[in-house]
Amino acid sequence: MQFGYFDDEQREYVITRPDTPLPWINYLGCEGFFGIISNTAGGYSFYKDARLRRLTRYRYNNAPLDTGGRYIYLRDDDAGSPNFWSPTWQPTRTPLQGYQCRHGMGYTTIQSTFSGIKAETRYFIPLGANLEIWQLTLANQRPEAVNLSVFATVEFCLWDAMDDATNFQRNYSVGEVEVVDGVIYHKTEYRERRDHFSFFTCSERLAGFDTDREAFLGAYRGWDSPAAVERGALSNSIAHGWQPIGAQHVRLHLEAGEQRSMVFLLGYHENPLDSKFDPPGSQTINKRSLTPIIQRYLQPTEVKSSFDQLHGYWLELLEKFQVHTPDVHTDRMVNTWNVCQLMAAFNFSRSASYFESGIGRGMGFRDSNQDLLGFVHLLPAQARSRILDLAATQLPTGGAYHQYQPLTRRGNNEVGSGFNDDPLWLVLSVAAYIKETGDWGILDEPVVYDNTPGTEEILYEHLERSMQYTLDRLGPHGLPLIGRADWNDCLNLNCFSTSPGQSFQTTTNKDGKVAESVFIAGLYILAARSMIQIASMIAREKSARVYSQAIDQMEQAVGEAGWDGAWFRRAYDDFGEPVGSITCSEGQIFIEPQGICVMAGLGLADGKARQALDSVAERLATPHGIQLHQPGYSHYYLNLGEISSYPPGYKENGSVFCHTNPWIMIAEAMLGNGAMAHDYYLNINPSMREQISEVHRCEPYVYAQMIAGREAPTYGEAKNSWLTGAAAWNYVAITQWILGIRPEFDGLLLDPCIPPEWDGFSVERIFRGKLLHICVHNPQHVSRGVTAVEVDGLKIEGNLVICEPAGDEHQVDVWLGK
Numbered sequence: 001m002q003f004g005y006f007d008d009e010q011r012e013y014v015i016t017r018p019d020t021p022l023p024w025i026n027y028l029g030c031e032g033f034f035g036i037i038s039n040t041a042g043g044y045s046f047y048k049d050a051r052l053r054r055l056t057r058y059r060y061n062n063a064p065l066d067t068g069g070r071y072i073y074l075r076d077d078d079a080g081s082p083n084f085w086s087p088t089w090q091p092t093r094t095p096l097q098g099y100q101c102r103h104g105m106g107y108t109t110i111q112s113t114f115s116g117i118k119a120e121t122r123y124f125i126p127l128g129a130n131l132e133i134w135q136l137t138l139a140n141q142r143p144e145a146v147n148l149s150v151f152a153t154v155e156f157c158l159w160d161a162m163d164d165a166t167n168f169q170r171n172y173s174v175g176e177v178e179v180v181d182g183v184i185y186h187k188t189e190y191r192e193r194r195d196h197f198s199f200f201t202c203s204e205r206l207a208g209f210d211t212d213r214e215a216f217l218g219a220y221r222g223w224d225s226p227a228a229v230e231r232g233a234l235s236n237s238i239a240h241g242w243q244p245i246g247a248q249h250v251r252l253h254l255e256a257g258e259q260r261s262m263v264f265l266l267g268y269h270e271n272p273l274d275s276k277f278d279p280p281g282s283q284t285i286n287k288r289s290l291t292p293i294i295q296r297y298l299q300p301t302e303v304k305s306s307f308d309q310l311h312g313y314w315l316e317l318l319e320k321f322q323v324h325t326p327d328v329h330t331d332r333m334v335n336t337w338n339v340c341q342l343m344a345a346f347n348f349s350r351s352a353s354y355f356e357s358g359i360g361r362g363m364g365f366r367d368s369n370q371d372l373l374g375f376v377h378l379l380p381a382q383a384r385s386r387i388l389d390l391a392a393t394q395l396p397t398g399g400a401y402h403q404y405q406p407l408t409r410r411g412n413n414e415v416g417s418g419f420n421d422d423p424l425w426l427v428l429s430v431a432a433y434i435k436e437t438g439d440w441g442i443l444d445e446p447v448v449y450d451n452t453p454g455t456e457e458i459l460y461e462h463l464e465r466s467m468q469y470t471l472d473r474l475g476p477h478g479l480p481l482i483g484r485a486d487w488n489d490c491l492n493l494n495c496f497s498t499s500p501g502q503s504f505q506t507t508t509n510k511d512g513k514v515a516e517s518v519f520i521a522g523l524y525i526l527a528a529r530s531m532i533q534i535a536s537m538i539a540r541e542k543s544a545r546v547y548s549q550a551i552d553q554m555e556q557a558v559g560e561a562g563w564d565g566a567w568f569r570r571a572y573d574d575f576g577e578p579v580g581s582i583t584c585s586e587g588q589i590f591i592e593p594q595g596i597c598v599m600a601g602l603g604l605a606d607g608k609a610r611q612a613l614d615s616v617a618e619r620l621a622t623p624h625g626i627q628l629h630q631p632g633y634s635h636y637y638l639n640l641g642e643i644s645s646y647p648p649g650y651k652e653n654g655s656v657f658c659h660t661n662p663w664i665m666i667a668e669a670m671l672g673n674g675a676m677a678h679d680y681y682l683n684i685n686p687s688m689r690e691q692i693s694e695v696h697r698c699e700p701y702v703y704a705q706m707i708a709g710r711e712a713p714t715y716g717e718a719k720n721s722w723l724t725g726a727a728a729w730n731y732v733a734i735t736q737w738i739l740g741i742r743p744e745f746d747g748l749l750l751d752p753c754i755p756p757e758w759d760g761f762s763v764e765r766i767f768r769g770k771l772l773h774i775c776v777h778n779p780q781h782v783s784r785g786v787t788a789v790e791v792d793g794l795k796i797e798g799n800l801v802i803c804e805p806a807g808d809e810h811q812v813d814v815w816l817g818k
């Protein structure tokens with residue numbers, strides 16, 4: 001069952017009924033001002049930091065779902081009651097005709113008709129401005145004139161979303177507003193230390209306003225039935241403490257067939273500390289620098305041109321990689337939606353979604369390095385500075401803080417370090433950056449450790465320390481010690497926690513000298529292969545030799561202690577017992593080591609890779625994707641930690657964790673199995689799952705972190721959509737390994753591994769400043785095997801395109817065959 005459809009031409013997802021199984025959201029904003037918006041106008045806005053500069057309130061976990069938003073009410077002033085409705089359905093939930101929500105790239109438009117009044121609201125954030133525009137267009141489709149009231153509302157958050165949701169004894173007394181010339185200013189704490197305030201205004205003359213929530217809603221009423229809307233008049237209330245809101249009332253008369261547009265602005269503004277007030281010495285906000293901005297964005301022409309600009313910005317991003325294959329799900333994810341999700345991961349990491357409160361986590365070290373693998377070609381300059389930020393939080397031991405705070409760029413002490421896989425991901429992201437850009441200079445950038453001035457070393461040395469960190473921490477089998485956890489945050493083999501509520505990630509009751517991770521061994525080898533190439537390129541031959549010896553040793557350790565007979569083991573616990581082995585009663589086989597070890601090239605020569613992937617197919621693959629492990633843990637194991645805290649089939653306890661599935665796709669592609677790789681790709685492809693939306697429940701246009709596994713009562717149900725490493729890895733798997741357009745250190749490698757029934761496909765790819773039109777021909781219907789490559793009609797040796805500075809555009813033809 002579907003709740004909408006893809007409009008591929010407009011690059012929009014069109015939701016055709018408001019009661020989607022869960023709120024289906026979109027993101028607004030690309031620079032400093034951001035918003036989350038659901039298909040019924042729920043969500044919130046913030047400036048840069050979703051916790052510390054939250055503009056509007058949102059109530060997670062509420063009933064009804066999705067409470068708090070950018071709510072507009074329409075009221076028919078000529079009709080008897082009930083005579084008002086929400087054109088975005090929430091919060092009144094009045095049945096509407098022609099409801100449609102179009103989520104597009106950086107904007108959302110919601111339209112509906114009620115009793116002959118058609119309403120369309122377009123929400124977006126212009127480039128270069130710290131405000132959002134709500135453009136409302138009303139059309140009277142009745143045969144007679146109508147008198148309407150429009151009420152536009154927001155509920156202000158008192159800035160720090162955490163404090164706002166907890167510190168009521170203070171907050172009920174601090175709220176302050178100012179209303180001048182029809183503009184509502186929210187200025188809580190501006191009189192003391194804040195240099196910022198928010199504003200809410202409109203292009204039309206106001207018939208009234210409210211800023212006190214109770215005055216607007218009425219005592220004991222909700223947003224679904226505001227007394228002031230029912231009454232048709234606001235009371236010009238000024239909030240003193242309690243809950244400050246912004247509510248604006250516009251009256252209008254529409255002739256039969258008449259259409260009118262108006263604009264509402266919600267924004268954020270800062271003043272220099274020495275000119276906060278006007279006149280100086282007063283307590284009135286200085287509005288001199290803001291007023292021209294408001295005037296500008298209230299102009300319809302400006303609204304139009306800034307929307308066009310935003311559209312252009314997105315087109316430019318999307319142009320970096322466009323594909324045309326026989327499969328619509330591949331095309332629409334690669335060409336539009338996967339990129340949209342990559343941008344969300346770039347902007348928000350794991351901070352603000354409908355599953356992440358915006359107040360919890362900083363930027364994950366491993367998460368950010370992996371996200372970068374997806375967006376590096378979209379935003380190479382930002383990728384570069386992200387890498388340098390990450391490296392600057394690295395510890396002198398080579399270890400990494402598990403998270404850092406984006407505003408301070410400092411490591412987060414609360415979560416600390418000791419996740420022993422973390423530092424290795426930096427090698428992968430730096431390698432990906434150089435492969436994409438050819439910018440070897442990044443390796444010479446001086447970068448501090450732990451944000452401490454005076455500790456600068458070049459980035460290359462950071463990479464060496466990352467690698468050494470693993471070698472300094474080997475366990476009894478010569479495999480890397482796991483520390484607090486590896487990629488699987490919940491495999492806590494040194495935790496042994498018996499106290500409820502204790503953090504599995506920061507509690508360590510064992511000295512950590514026994515439990516080892518086969519996954520980190522695989523990741524180490526994968527990273528070391530890049531290090532060999534990097535070291536050779538910059539004439540550090542000795543290091544290159546050291547890495548190849550280390551690879552040999554690690555391969556040997558995996559061969560001796562990491563192979564279980566038909567698949568790679570996952571780990572060894574604190575008792576030295578294997579995890580992910582046929583000898584275990586539960587958790588016999590895990591996906592992570594099968595993926596990462598094969599990606600690292602293990603078992604390619606002796607058939608173990610094939611055997612491991614066959615075991616995955618047999619034991620872990622389901623029609624809803626590949627599970628993390630199997631069987632799930634049915635009770636809590638002290639020696640395994642959080643993984644066994646989840647009921648079987650959920651989250652890290654054996655769900656389909658979408659982040660890991662691409663590793664198997666890549667592994668299958670490496671072994672030449674294009675049909676299988678693409679099949680795995682499709683099983684979790686959101687667009688492919690659109691037709692089972694009643695089961696999947698999350699948005700059909702973005703990946704979710706997990707899909708409940710076979711053992712879960714809600715098998716097939718997705719959760720935690722949007723902010724997940726699944727976006728980057730699925731993008732890497734499909735574009736670089738299945739379509740096989742893969743940046744390497746010395747050029748762009750063309751090595752597709754596709755379903756054999758495809759006749760071919762074509763790609764436009766911007767690589768190191770050149771636009772390449774790549775056309776892949778598959779006349780013999782093979783999966784893999786390049787037989788010839790022509791660049792501008794001239795045959796080249798091999799299948800690596802080196803972009804010499806000759807022309808800005810090239811035609812590349814690739815022939816597959818036996």
Ligand code: GLC
Nearest residue numbers: 364366367487488489490652
């Ligand atoms: C979450 C975390 C990620 C971790 C994964 C598995 O997605 O953000 O860092 O690797 O869970 O535990």
Ligand code: GLC
Nearest residue numbers: 488489490505642651652705
């Ligand atoms: C990962 C997991 C989550 C766990 C968290 C702890 O993100 O997905 O289940 O609670 O790590 O930091």
